[in-house]
Amino acid sequence: MARMTRTSDTLTAMYDAMVQRFGRQDWWPGDGPLEVCVGAILTQNTNWTNVQKAIANLKAAGVMGVAAMDGLDVASLAELIRPAGYYNRKASRLKNFLRAVAAEWGGDLAAFLDRPVPALREDLLAINGIGRETADSIILYAAGKPTFVVDAYTARIGVRHRLFDAESDYDAIKEVFESALPDRAELFNDYHAQLVTVGKTFCRPRNPKCDACPLNAFPHDVEDVWEEW
Ligand code: SF4
Secondary structure (H helix, E strand, O other), rough: OOOOOHHHHHHHHHHHHHHHOOOOOOOOOOOOOOHHHHHHOOOOOHHHHHHHHHHHHHHHHHOOHHHHHHHHOOOHHHHHHHOOOOOHHHHHHHHHHHHHHHHHHHHHHHHHHHHHHHHHHHHHHHHOOOHHHHHHHHHHHHHOOOOOOOOHHHHHHHHHHHOOOOOOOHHHHHHHHHHHHHOOOOHHHHEEEEEEEHHHHOOOOOOOOOOOEEEEEEEEEEOOOOOOO
């Protein structure tokens, strides 16, 4: 439950300004929970177009299913997801995820995902190669449960707007948003999408385009160049 604070007012007003400019975003790209999980694991350090090519390969090979994908050896899986880059490492991570769902949940992804957020998050973070952003992306977009996804755009915009300081870690940033906003997956989903759009379009690490940005009316400071978080 969100505490109504000045941060609540600020974050709500910032969201309204972004929605007014961009409209609601249509996230997450992905056809069903498994594809969303695969996408969340493959998207690290690459763009979505490359992830889509990898997912298309998996579908064309007829292995877009927990058991079918888990039945592949890591090398075969790596070959199929090659377009996503870092394919050996990502194949191992994907395999670790599939193993966890297959071994402990009989391959029933819906049952794996249909649990309270803390338990699901703990289990995801226990999988070797699944970090906090990936875990939260799976919880929010595949399970449809409220957890705020933090990324470099969130950190950069938040620091520049003095919502938290530059030393804040992932969970501290997540807590700022979750304690200030209503606990709704749909809102967390769209809020993250709006921040990504602002980050890509205006809030670049160098030479941010504040004059054209929908958040320009909110106090901010871009004098300190924000290096990648
Ligand atoms: S571009 Fe400027 S106004 Fe827009 S989010 Fe970044 S710091 Fe704020």
